Amino acid sequence: MANLRIEKVFGAINIGSFRISAMIAGLTGDGEMIVLGSGHRAADGIRRGYVTDMDAATHAIRDAIERAERAADTQVSSVWIGCANAGLMSEIREVDIEIGGRRIDQDDVEYLLAEARERIVPQVGEPKVVLHAQPAHYVLDGAQGVSNPRGLHAQRLAVAVHVMEAEAGPLRNLMEAVQSAHLEVEGVVGAAVASGHACLTEEERELGVAVVDFGAEVTHVSVHVGGMLVGVTVLPYGSNDLTDSVAGAFGVRRAQAERLKCVYGSAIASPTDHREKIPLTDGGEEIPRADLISTINGQLSRWTEDVAKALKGLGFVTGRGGNGRQIVLTGGGAELAGLADYVQQALAKPVRTGRPPAMKGLPEAHATPGFAALAGLVIYAAADPIDIRTHGSTWQTTARFGRMNLPARVMRAIREYF
Numbered sequence: 001m002a003n004l005r006i007e008k009v010f011g012a013i014n015i016g017s018f019r020i021s022a023m024i025a026g027l028t029g030d031g032e033m034i035v036l037g038s039g040h041r042a043a044d045g046i047r048r049g050y051v052t053d054m055d056a057a058t059h060a061i062r063d064a065i066e067r068a069e070r071a072a073d074t075q076v077s078s079v080w081i082g083c084a085n086a087g088l089m090s091e092i093r094e095v096d097i098e099i100g101g102r103r104i105d106q107d108d109v110e111y112l113l114a115e116a117r118e119r120i121v122p123q124v125g126e127p128k129v130v131l132h133a134q135p136a137h138y139v140l141d142g143a144q145g146v147s148n149p150r151g152l153h154a155q156r157l158a159v160a161v162h163v164m165e166a167e168a169g170p171l172r173n174l175m176e177a178v179q180s181a182h183l184e185v186e187g188v189v190g191a192a193v194a195s196g197h198a199c200l201t202e203e204e205r206e207l208g209v210a211v212v213d214f215g216a217e218v219t220h221v222s223v224h225v226g227g228m229l230v231g232v233t234v235l236p237y238g239s240n241d242l243t244d245s246v247a248g249a250f251g252v253r254r255a256q257a258e259r260l261k262c263v264y265g266s267a268i269a270s271p272t273d274h275r276e277k278i279p280l281t282d283g284g285e286e287i288p289r290a291d292l293i294s295t296i297n298g299q300l301s302r303w304t305e306d307v308a309k310a311l312k313g314l315g316f317v318t319g320r321g322g323n324g325r326q327i328v329l330t331g332g333g334a335e336l337a338g339l340a341d342y343v344q345q346a347l348a349k350p351v352r353t354g355r356p357p358a359m360k361g362l363p364e365a366h367a368t369p370g371f372a373a374l375a376g377l378v379i380y381a382a383a384d385p386i387d388i389r390t391h392g393s394t395w396q397t398t399a400r401f402g403r404m405n406l407p408a409r410v411m412r413a414i415r416e417y418f
Helices: 054-072 106-120 168-179 191-199 202-207 239-250 254-264 289-313 339-347 369-383 393-397 406-417
Strands: 006-015 019-028 033-042 078-083 089-098 128-140 143-146 156-167 184-190 209-214 219-225 228-235 277-279 286-288 326-330 351-353
Touching (some): 006 369, 019 054, 019 369, 033 054, 054 168, 078 168, 078 191, 089 106, 089 128, 106 128, 128 184, 128 228, 156 184, 184 191, 184 369, 191 228, 191 326, 191 369, 202 209, 202 219, 219 289, 228 289, 239 254, 254 289, 289 339, 339 351
Parallel strands (some): 006 078, 078 184, 209 326
Antiparallel strands (some): 089 228, 128 143, 209 219, 219 228, 277 286
């Protein structure tokens, strides 16, 4: 990699409840993303995506980024961070302006985005903070799905903006934990957004797909339709709840239960499970493997019901005859053996497991579903999608339609009629 010309370096930290992972990646002149170094460690001070111990969380974040820096043989001063919870909510909001039947030009688009920013972005001090406010598509006189309205005629022009918000307090705690680790925050990305960038193709986003990010203590359910993210729901339930159910059912410690789940557990039962004995403890006690799988399946049944309800609430109907097309399962919990088949049977939709895309330098250990959101952070940072919070800010100090001064009106008339 020494001969490759790196034009820009990105640092990313995904702050999960089970592990905190970090990645340093470089973008070459020809647009190739190369992983320079990555690392992870057990999470401390984080509970279901919320910071619960500032000192412990800061230490874990600093340790994770230092591991990535040692692997990359370089240091970073700023990072993109993944937000797993903090009261995340998402919706599509539409803002429109009147065009009057004439041809749409760049000024119209810029003004529309500026209007959307004024109407959508909350004022300082509000309990909610906008993480993302990205134009998904434009609408001309009710006709949706327009990617570039310039040069077209319409009476009204609208933009559909995907807005993701988080609670101000928890988000501030997350950012402060990173800043206390002597790192600047380049931006905060919702975990569902990062997972989508890592796991989905453009065609899947266009045709319609749901992403279920099965984390340790939270599950993100998101739906993409028409090339855009249309909604996200966060469920306070993750793969650690499977571990806890195993620990409670067999009276073992969490570490033992986690090992049982990962080594012997499965979402799909087999006819030989009743005859197969597995070690419960180091003392020689054994249990039928069928008992372990039955315990796991009991929790998965509840989880899939909640996922189906969340998908329905987002307009993605599961079951035979539903409008939903495909489900992509990712996150650390997706590594449970047979889970994709189990979810496919339970929700009656095609299911595949989502992993990080192939990137030069990505370690095999980090090319798993559990690190998809981490890879998605650097992919998102490199893509640099338009955000109305920063786009078109010059319009805030220029004349507005309906409140224009005389010179602006004259120039407008010249453009329209000549």
